Amino acid sequence: MQNNSIKQNVLVINCGSSSVKFSLINPTTGNTMLNAIAERLNSPQAILKITLLNSGSVENKQFTEQFIESPNSHKKAIELLVEFLKQKHLISQIQAIGHRVVHGGEIYCQPTLITNNVVDNIDKLSQLAPLHNPANVIGIKAARLAFKSLPQFAVFDTAFHQSMPEKAYLYGIPYKLYQENGIRRYGFHGTSHYYVANTTAELINKPLNECNFISAHLGNGCSVTAIKNGKSVDTSMGFTPLEGVMMGTRSGDIDPGIIFYLVEQLNYTIEQVNKLLNKKSGLLGLSGISNDCRTLEYAMLEKGDKQAELALNIFCYRIAKAIASFSASLQSIDGLIFTGGIGENSSYVRSNILAHLTLLNFSIDQEKNLQIKGGKSGSISKSNSCSCWVIPTNEEWVIAKQSHQLLIEQNITAINQIQ
Ligand code: AMP
Numbered sequence: 001m002q003n004n005s006i007k008q009n010v011l012v013i014n015c016g017s018s019s020v021k022f023s024l025i026n027p028t029t030g031n032t033m034l035n036a037i038a039e040r041l042n043s044p045q046a047i048l049k050i051t052l053l054n055s056g057s058v059e060n061k062q063f064t065e066q067f068i069e070s071p072n073s074h075k076k077a078i079e080l081l082v083e084f085l086k087q088k089h090l091i092s093q094i095q096a097i098g099h100r101v102v103h104g105g106e107i108y109c110q111p112t113l114i115t116n117n118v119v120d121n122i123d124k125l126s127q128l129a130p131l132h133n134p135a136n137v138i139g140i141k142a143a144r145l146a147f148k149s150l151p152q153f154a155v156f157d158t159a160f161h162q163s164m165p166e167k168a169y170l171y172g173i174p175y176k177l178y179q180e181n182g183i184r185r186y187g188f189h190g191t192s193h194y195y196v197a198n199t200t201a202e203l204i205n206k207p208l209n210e211c212n213f214i215s216a217h218l219g220n221g222c223s224v225t226a227i228k229n230g231k232s233v234d235t236s237m238g239f240t241p242l243e244g245v246m247m248g249t250r251s252g253d254i255d256p257g258i259i260f261y262l263v264e265q266l267n268y269t270i271e272q273v274n275k276l277l278n279k280k281s282g283l284l285g286l287s288g289i290s291n292d293c294r295t296l297e298y299a300m301l302e303k304g305d306k307q308a309e310l311a312l313n314i315f316c317y318r319i320a321k322a323i324a325s326f327s328a329s330l331q332s333i334d335g336l337i338f339t340g341g342i343g344e345n346s347s348y349v350r351s352n353i354l355a356h357l358t359l360l361n362f363s364i365d366q367e368k369n370l371q372i373k374g375g376k377s378g379s380i381s382k383s384n385s386c387s388c389w390v391i392p393t394n395e396e397w398v399i400a401k402q403s404h405q406l407l408i409e410q411n412i413t414a415i416n417q418i419q
Contacts, residue, residue: 007095009033010400011085011147013078014100015139017131018042020077023396024090027404030397033090038077048080052088074135075142082146097143097152098403100191100395102132104156105182111159111402113410114140114152122154128182128239151412153403160190163231168329171239185243187235189217193225195398196339196391199377201230203389204334211334214326216319217393218349219340220248220291224319226326234329236322242277246318248291251281253318287311293342293349301348316349320356327360335387336362338380344392345373350380354388361386 008028014021018041024034036050085091099114105125112118119140126133136154143152161169169185170178177183193215201208208230216224222245225235236244236252246252254277262268268276276285284291287308289299296312299305323336336357342349347369354364363385372378372390381388406412 006093009090009093010096010098010403011094012098012100012396012399012403013139013143014396015074015135017135020074020139022081023400024085024094025396025400027397027400030394030400032396033093034085036081036084038074038080041077042073046077048077050081050084074138075145078139078142078146094147094150096403096407097147097150098399099136099140099143099152099154100157100399101136101140101154102157102188103129103186104154104158104162105186106162108154108156109159109162111153111155111399111406113406113412114144114154118154119144128186151407153399153406155191155399155402157188157190158186160194161185161187161225161232161235164233164235168234183239185235185238187223187225187232188237188241189221189223189225189235190232191395191398192217192339192393193223193227193232193235195393195395196337196389197227197230199391200335200337200389203377203391204387206334212330212332213335213337214323214330214333215337215339216323216343216353217340218319218338218343218346221250222247222252222319222340222342224322224326226329228330234326245322246286246315247282248293249279249282249284251277251285283311283315286314293346297346297348312349313352316352317356320353323353324357324360333386335389337389337391339391339393344375344390347373350390362388364388 008026009024010027012023012025018039020038020041022034022036023032025032032053034050034052036048038046038048040046082091101122103125105128107121119137122133122140123137140152164185164187171184173183196215197211197213198208200213201211211230213227214224215227221241223235223237224245226233238244242250244252259273262273263270282291283293283296287296289305289308290296296308299308300312338344338350351364351366351369354362363382364380365382368378369380372380375392377391379387379389
């Protein structure tokens with residue numbers, strides 16, 4: 001019989017196509033013991049960087065770093081991490097593994113205990129998320145081999161948006177494409193939108209299920225979500241993460257006629273169009289400089305670069321339009337929430353967006369706005385304005401918490417019961 005009292009942490013695993021991120025988190029307190037990232041997998045430059053954090057206040061965390069060369073596959077990266085956890089006597093503290101999974105389709109609207117059947121379903125859903133779900137499956141299979149005795153859970157990026165009504169998730173295309181092929185809007189970044197909504201509800205001291213918010217997750221990928229009574233009722237990303245607002249390298253919404261024109265008149269192949277819209281557009285494509293908001297702000301403010309200014313202006317205007325469009329989804333609003341690398345840090349972007357939203361009674365407090373960055377949270381609106389918040393996201397903590405809750409609710413004690 002194992003002593004479960006010290007098994008208090010959840011290992012969160014986020015597998016991308018060429019990277020794996022790990023966090024070892026206490027699900028109750030949110031305290032993170034370890035962060036690790038394996039990058040450039042399947043290449044000679046593959047590296048695993050492990051950061052061991054000592055507990056303390058968030059700003060004050062001390063850490064030791066350890067670099068391990070050559071984890072050249074997802075499986076190897078997970079094995080190297082396991083070895084490290086054993087050496088540091090951390091492995092015995094893990095109660096469960098929580099996997100971030102991008103696409104749950106219409107099957108998964110809740111976090112789910114991973115069984116063989118669930119792995120098969122996630123694999124089948126690769127059709128809808130060919131860039132993401134295959135990597136998630138590789139990570140899950142490798143983790144199931146490496147942590148044979150631990151229960152594992154999947155938390156889906158699409159799950160929070162499964163509450164959208166038909167009028168929000170259906171496209172104006174023949175209905176049978178939805179019925180027979182699952183072509184509909186799914187939405188992404190759900191874990192982040194849920195986290196910031198929940199945190200803001202706590203800050204304003206109102207039950208989440210009575211709160212209406214619009215949340216803007218602005219990072220390399222960007223999406224805006226309308227949240228009614230704590231549930232997603234519309235979101236800007238759609239069938240894929242390409243729909244919606246403009247992003248770092250993604251175009252967001254364009255006239256689909258442009259694709260025909262590129263192919264028929266300019267002889268683009270479908271792969272070239274795919275690359276153009278996903279990897280070469282957005283802030284990068286318009287500025288011709290970078291997809292990185294910091295680089296563009298620097299170019300605009302310090303060097304007077306007009307293309308950088310144009311790119312940032314279009315970025316902000318399109319986000320403001322998406323936010324305003326959700327006045328069709330909500331009858332009242334308890335707050336607008338900014339999160340993600342840009343939303344949490346760029347006072348310029350927040351201010352530019354809010355300047356377009358005076359009709360909705362948003363008015364920014366510039367002093368507060370300038371002070372909020374680097375992991376701080378707080379209000380940035382004037383007292384007579386519709387309220388506006390900056391909340392640093394923490395998807396890993398949500399994954400750890402939801403895995404822990406399922407573990408308790410389903411009273412899972414032995415892994416051999418759940419194969
Ligand atoms: P994420 O995908 O959430 O990690 O966000 C990445 C984006 O956040 C990049 O465009 C960064 O340039 C942007 N970002 C991070 N820090 C800052 C900052 N201090 N000011 C402006 N943008 C920032």
